[in-house]
Amino acid sequence: xxxxxxGLTAEEFTHICDQMGRVPNDLELGLFGVLWSEHCSYxxxxxxxxxxxxxxxxxxxxxxxxxxVVQLDDKVHVAFKVESxxxxxxxxxxxxxxxGVGGILRDIVAMGARPVALADSLRFGTDDPSQHxxxxxVEGVGAYGNAIGIPTVTGEVGYGAVYDKNxxxxxxxxxxxxxxxxxxxxxxxxxxYLLLVGQPTGRDGIHGAxxxxxxxxGEGTEHMRPTVQxxxxxxxxxxxxxxxxxxxxxxxxxxxxxxxxxxxxAIAELVYRSQVGAQVWLDDVPCREPHMTPYEIMLSxxxxxxxxxxxxxxxxxxxxxxxxxxxxxxxxxEVTEEPLLVIGTRDNPRQAVLPPEILAGACPLKPxxxxxxxxxxxxxxxxxxxxxxxxxxxxGLNVLGAPECKSRAPIYQRYDSMIxxxxxxxxxxxxAVLRVKDSTAGLAxxxxxxxxxxxxxxxxxxxxxxxxxxxxxxxxxxxPLGLTDGINAGNPxxxxxxxxxxxxxxxxxxxxxxxxxPVTGGNxxxxxxxxxxxxxxxxxxxxxxxxxxxxxxxxxxxMAAGMDILWVGPEDLGxxxxxxxxLYSPRLTPYPRANLTQxxxxxxxxTSLARxxxxxxxxxxxxxxxxxxxxxxFIKAPEKLGITVKADDPxxxxxxxxxxxxxxxxxxxxxxxxxxxxxxxxxxxxVVGQTTLDGxxxxxxxxxxxxxxxxxxxxxxxxxxx
Amino acid sequence: xxxxxxxxxxxxCDDDTLNALAALGVExxxxxxxxxxxxxxxxxxxxxxxxxxxxxxxxxxAAQAPIMASVEQAIATQAxxxxxxxxxxxxxxxRGLLPGALRPNVSGEFLCTWETLRVVSVPQGxxxxxxxxxxxxxIAHHEGAFAVEPGFLSTLFDQGQxxxxxxxxxxxxxxxxNPNGSVANIAGISQGSVTGLMPHPERAMAQYLGSVDGRxxxxxxxxxxxx
Numbered sequence: 001x002x003x004x005x006x007g008l009t010a011e012e013f014t015h016i017c018d019q020m021g022r023v024p025n026d027l028e029l030g031l032f033g034v035l036w037s038e039h040c041s042y043x044x045x046x047x048x049x050x051x052x053x054x055x056x057x058x059x060x061x062x063x064x065x066x067x068x069v070v071q072l073d074d075k076v077h078v079a080f081k082v083e084s085x086x087x088x089x090x091x092x093x094x095x096x097x098x099x100g101v102g103g104i105l106r107d108i109v110a111m112g113a114r115p116v117a118l119a120d121s122l123r124f125g126t127d128d129p130s131q132h133x134x135x136x137x138v139e140g141v142g143a144y145g146n147a148i149g150i151p152t153v154t155g156e157v158g159y160g161a162v163y164d165k166n167x168x169x170x171x172x173x174x175x176x177x178x179x180x181x182x183x184x185x186x187x188x189x190x191x192x193y194l195l196l197v198g199q200p201t202g203r204d205g206i207h208g209a210x211x212x213x214x215x216x217x218g219e220g221t222e223h224m225r226p227t228v229q230x231x232x233x234x235x236x237x238x239x240x241x242x243x244x245x246x247x248x249x250x251x252x253x254x255x256x257x258x259x260x261x262x263x264x265x266a267i268a269e270l271v272y273r274s275q276v277g278a279q280v281w282l283d284d285v286p287c288r289e290p291h292m293t294p295y296e297i298m299l300s301x302x303x304x305x306x307x308x309x310x311x312x313x314x315x316x317x318x319x320x321x322x323x324x325x326x327x328x329x330x331x332x333x334e335v336t337e338e339p340l341l342v343i344g345t346r347d348n349p350r351q352a353v354l355p356p357e358i359l360a361g362a363c364p365l366k367p368x369x370x371x372x373x374x375x376x377x378x379x380x381x382x383x384x385x386x387x388x389x390x391x392x393x394x395x396g397l398n399v400l401g402a403p404e405c406k407s408r409a410p411i412y413q414r415y416d417s418m419i420x421x422x423x424x425x426x427x428x429x430x431x432a433v434l435r436v437k438d439s440t441a442g443l444a445x446x447x448x449x450x451x452x453x454x455x456x457x458x459x460x461x462x463x464x465x466x467x468x469x470x471x472x473x474x475x476x477x478x479x480p481l482g483l484t485d486g487i488n489a490g491n492p493x494x495x496x497x498x499x500x501x502x503x504x505x506x507x508x509x510x511x512x513x514x515x516x517x518p519v520t521g522g523n524x525x526x527x528x529x530x531x532x533x534x535x536x537x538x539x540x541x542x543x544x545x546x547x548x549x550x551x552x553x554x555x556x557x558x559m560a561a562g563m564d565i566l567w568v569g570p571e572d573l574g575x576x577x578x579x580x581x582x583l584y585s586p587r588l589t590p591y592p593r594a595n596l597t598q599x600x601x602x603x604x605x606x607t608s609l610a611r612x613x614x615x616x617x618x619x620x621x622x623x624x625x626x627x628x629x630x631x632x633x634f635i636k637a638p639e640k641l642g643i644t645v646k647a648d649d650p651x652x653x654x655x656x657x658x659x660x661x662x663x664x665x666x667x668x669x670x671x672x673x674x675x676x677x678x679x680x681x682x683x684x685x686x687v688v689g690q691t692t693l694d695g696x697x698x699x700x701x702x703x704x705x706x707x708x709x710x711x712x713x714x715x716x717x718x719x720x721x722x
Numbered sequence: 723x724x725x726x727x728x729x730x731x732x733x734x735c736d737d738d739t740l741n742a743l744a745a746l747g748v749e750x751x752x753x754x755x756x757x758x759x760x761x762x763x764x765x766x767x768x769x770x771x772x773x774x775x776x777x778x779x780x781x782x783x784a785a786q787a788p789i790m791a792s793v794e795q796a797i798a799t800q801a802x803x804x805x806x807x808x809x810x811x812x813x814x815x816x817r818g819l820l821p822g823a824l825r826p827n828v829s830g831e832f833l834c835t836w837e838t839l840r841v842v843s844v845p846q847g848x849x850x851x852x853x854x855x856x857x858x859x860x861i862a863h864h865e866g867a868f869a870v871e872p873g874f875l876s877t878l879f880d881q882g883q884x885x886x887x888x889x890x891x892x893x894x895x896x897x898x899x900n901p902n903g904s905v906a907n908i909a910g911i912s913q914g915s916v917t918g919l920m921p922h923p924e925r926a927m928a929q930y931l932g933s934v935d936g937r938x939x940x941x942x943x944x945x946x947x948x949x
Contacts, residue, residue, distance in 0.1 A: 139831070142832050143832075146772070146832055146834075146862070146864075147732070147734075147772040147775060147776070148734070149734025149735070149771060149772075232775065233772070233775060234731070234732050234772065234774060234775025234777065235775075237731075237732055237734065237772070237775075238731060238732075325731070326731065412834075413833055413834055413835055414831050414832045414833065414834070415832070415834060416832070416834045416862040417834055418834065418860050418862065418922070418925050418931070418932075419734065419735065419738065419862065419925070420737075420738065421738050421741065421742075421924065421925050421927065421931060423931065424930050424931065435930070437741075551930040552930070
């Protein structure tokens with residue numbers, strides 16, 4: 001076997017030989033190949049991720065573990081993370097998406113947390129095959145989440161021709177654990193057993209991480225189909241229950257789930273983090289097929305497997321739990337004092353002998369230029385702004401009916417959003433609000449990944465992705481506890497793609513720093529390009545916030561006639577990156593850059609309003625701009641209510657700009673005066689309209705645009721057909 | 723009052739059901755499918771979920787589980803009140819304890835929505851429900867299209883076995899209010915002391931979760947007048 005065959009470069013191979021002091025044998029080389037793949041090593045992104053703030057008052061566990069953990073209150077902690085399954089979902093959409101859900105749920109379980117929620121962020125192309133792909137991906141997400149019994153409580157979807165052959169499937173999972181529970185991949189002690197639990201190991205998913213997810217697509221991906229794993233949510237449910245029951249006993253040293261690169265990654269990470277070694281007996285690994293080679297056993301990505309580390313005198317108790325759940329399980333090795341990972345059979349015990357600190361800790365990282373972070377900030381593309389001079393009634397309907405703006409019900413109704421009975425606000429709201437049964441506090445969960453905003457100015461897009469989720473939390477007065485980042489981009493070996501990636505990360509880092517919210521972990525998916533066409537750099541950001549009144553969310557629509565409507569927003573309202581622009585402009589222009597200092601003040605004020613102002617409703621302005629936000633608030637309001645708005649100049653920008661930091665506030669006239677008085681000086685707030693009893697939505701500009709409830713409801717539900 | 727809640731491998735609404743019972747001040751007794759004898763319980767619930775991953779056919783494998791023989795016997799000898807919710811309903815049909823079968827939704831897709839249910843005939847033992855009452859409860863299933871053999875539908879209606887129909891918010895039952903392709907919009911049926919329904923009462927226990935009608939439903943099944 002050569003280093004190229006396992007996906008390594010000549011430099012990396014030399015580095016391995018230098019570090020080892022010898023040439024690795026074939027099995028060892030194969031293990032290096034997967035662990036030093038982009039997917040497992042983060043070699044191109046790790047130095048960029050170091051820019052992100054990781055510390056905060058609520059952070060219990062930052063990046064580097066299976067998931068981040070933050071503190072909800074004294075008794076309850078929250079584990080959460082986003083993960084992508086982009087490449088597998090293109091090759092085999094149902095199973096690719098399903099195993100993505102299974103994988104992120106196992107990450108949460110490996111932290112000793114019981115999953116309580118899923119959120120999906122999907123990107124599809126605009127061609128015909130993309131519609132079939134979407135149908136199958138949604139089927140896959142639902143098939144796993146519904147069957148294992150974890151609700152999909154919120155999500156988002158977006159479209160662009162750049163995703164035609166590179167759909168994005170990012171799923172975030174959130175779990176809860178008691179504050180005193182401490183289980184991770186760090187506690188393995190010498191003498192303890194490696195207990196492999198779950199599905200017997202098969203020949204599925206070999207090279208899933210190293211070849212499928214770490215290379216670009218070219219002509220024909222058919223031959224890659226066998227590299228996609230097959231999910232079994234039934235086994236996943238048993239494994240989840242059994243693992244959580246085992247963790248609850250307090251008898252385990254450590255837990256590590258098996259995901260990308262299977263046993264290789266699980267054992268290497270475990271012994272590396274625990275600073276121990278291990279002897280693995282391949283003849284004891286339960287296999288689905290006879291005659292599997294050591295290489296196949298170590299690289300298989302068979303799903304629904306978990307590695308439990310248990311001291312010999314506790315083995316019986318743990319095995320009893322596995323027997324109750326009827327899960328196959330077997331001791332496949334033991335933890336050793338000497339930090340060496342030794343893999344073999346009883347006949348030939350030392351077929352691979354590798355120091356974990358080289359295997360899991362010595363992959364050379366792509367260097368980042370010293371001015372890398374600044375460079376992203378400075379790269380402001382200059383293009384003439386799109387400024388339409390007329391205003392047509394039809395524009396509003398066309399924007400509201402656009403795939404990004406219209407109702408997501410055809411997707412989220414295929415997901416169980418209510419199981420576990422915590423969902424106070426589900427997917428028909430812009431963010432989810434969940435009660436937590438063991439706490440008076442609840443969870444606010446939001447996910448956004450505005451790829452179009454990053455298309456021309458990735459720095460601006462990165463900032464916006466963070467700003468969008470924090471804005472959503474602000475409308476509920478929720479305290480952001482942490483963020484998880486799902487980075488999706490093209491081939492990092494291309495200079496232009498890497499520049500974009502740097503700018504994107506700089507934007508995320510600057511925004512999360514300015515807004516004071518730590519990033520506690522996430523996922524990087526690179527090589528999202530087919531035949532040399534990369535996707536827009538797409539940062540999917542998930543946020544978890546502490547909601548102090550989860551049973552009474554702040555309404556997102558007006559409740560009565562006679563309420564004032566206030567608009568909050570920045571002075572610069574460009575149409576760059578907006579849905580309106582994508583429909584009516586011959587070309588895309590850069591997304592308006594946020595002023596982070598001002599944004600932080602707006603968010604602080606909106607958060608305090610949501611917590612203290614009585615009888616208000618709040619909504620952020622997102623895709624489709626003010627027009628869509630107002631329409632959605634109108635559709636949600638009681639049937640007889642109307643809304644009349646006096647449009648500001650420049651009207652089209654004001655109606656359709658998607659610049660972050662824009663909010664709608666619905667307040668009673670009694671509170672409006674105080675609200676305006678108490679608003680910070682740097683924040684622009686204007687009364688722009690009132691709720692009425694005429695049952696229609698009207699915008700008054702130089703002409704009046706009049707929309708009936710029926711046509712807005714129909715357009716929102718079914719799209720606009722002209 | 724002690725209510726047994728039977729978990730099969732893959733059941734996933736068992737905890738929600740136990741929580742709902744606790745909220746009503748009723749003792750819920752978790753039962754595992756391998757038990758061959760029932761402990762002393764007054765009633766039984768087969769909760770929702772994906773027993774055996776819905777492999778083969780929803781409910782088909784769980785219907786043959788060891789505990790089901792004792793369930794069958796308790797129904798035959800003591801007229802034990804048994805409630806099947808969603809997958810529990812499918813299991814009861816597969817076991818032959820309720821008539822008919824549940825086929826894949828006509829859309830071919832899983833569906834999770836809020837529905838209005840109209841009471842057609844009140845099953846034996848229910849207290850405080852009457853014909854024409856409306857209940858708002860969610861559904862979440864892939865196989866919920868109730869079907870019966872040709873010619874059997876009128877018998878079901880005549881014998882008062884049709885319990886719930888999907889309706890509009892005003893109680894009108896028509897094709898547009900049929901979410902899944904069930905024959906005659908049927909959402910729930912009964913036979914003697916056995917009742918099955920696709921909607922999830924255990925998810926409609928509080929206004930902040932969308933409805934309190936599940937509370938009303940479960941109290942009616944428990945034989946308690948709702949206050």
